Amino acid sequence: MLKKIFRVTYEYAAITFGSLLVALSLNLFLVPNKIAAGGFSGIATVVYYVSHYKLPVGMTMLALNIPAFILGVRTIGVDFGVKSVYGTVILSVLTDITTFVQCVTYDKLLASLFGGALMGIGLAIVLLFGATTGGTEMLAKIIHKYISFISVGQILLGLDVAVIVLASVVFKNYELGLWAVLTLFACSKLIDAILEGVNFAKALIIISDKSDIIAEKILKELDRGVTGLHGVGMWTKTEKNVLLCVVKRHEVSRVKNLVKSIDQRAFVILTDVREVLGEGFSV
Template structure:
């Protein structure tokens, strides 16, 4: 295992390694702060291994970091094969940093008369922490690895497996934290997921436009002049009209959609346009910035 880690580290550029370490470390600290400042003081539960650790903290006063380290270490020993090497390394690192932070980082507690406010703040902060860990190519291990095992051997969808495992832990904690706090915890988990999703891909989301028009050349020229995005042209056949058409495909930012739609309408009022969400875009003009490109002003629109 040591040789594999060494080979991987040699493949990583220093800036990439520093970036991952920084993001994972920051994410672990933020997550631990959310747990110790909002979750435990308000007697909420949580999902995953952290949820089990928190329940044991309530029952036996066992430090959450200690439980988190022991359970996650056991799960990693069983399921390390399900993680790519880079993710495995930073997952192990995240496990140790999170466990240390849970036992060491104790920001001022936040207890509100309205439990939902505490849950909202805690959920968002934990989601940001987990999102930063993922951005650094780490993972929270725990239930994620178990969900991968369930997918391989039982055919359960990963998202479904993760949801079932987390909800099982949250619902089981109801016997300790009570029904009301269990409901609030479920609400908090949804906010955690939303914040995590926003951190991991909220800024890179784009819109995909599929355009069927009688004036493909004019539309392509307009798009090039307006937003300077690459256009993919497909040869298509209309079943109803029995005619061949050119279908245009382009990925743009949200503000650019309305601008393009208006100009398409002025060129071809009968054009057929569909707009759909794109989870992530990787490529020139989106993730690869070329400072020498004379059209770089379009990149940030």
């Protein structure tokens, strides 16, 4: 029982911390620079300035989320969970509580990059612990219910673009829209890096008549594992071993040179690997 209480407390503390980072990204970088990078936070930023600072960003975000959640329950059911409700509320509260912090920079480039990065880190932490912060993601799921031939991701992108265009028109500054796109890019890259891992590697698929010799050389000289897959050339109907080898980025050139020295006619496919778990890599 005590262990469960500790786990739940830890999860909600992490969600709170992630939401705090998102709130700080808004108040330290984005809102003071009128960068509305999509979502309900972008709409709330526009409303904040249109109302001449009378309507706080956090409370506007919460006001937008309430009908979205109600509509979401009626349309797609209660699938967002208590954590997401908590994440939505705590983000709105923390956004208004932290308005006392001073803007770090009014340089639009720095604000876009660092604001997007900080927001990405915060959102990734929230997502890691099974929550969301509401926003246009809920609207995208609702819309997808009626137009299922368009993916949720495409709808979400469309909504974010619409918010960015709206902000550009209201502020009469289309450069702000470009900065907002840069913010979205930085945010998404940080989310992907944290959720999918930053231990990038390379995978090589090697097709050769001398696969046994190549495999032995990789095993002994590079100290890397190699997996032999049974393959058949559909044109020649010839059976041969297809080698699969995952290496670190700086080892790619060594493998390519090794293969070339053994069989210049070898067919080599090189592809990115987002994350590797196991011996020789992170565990």
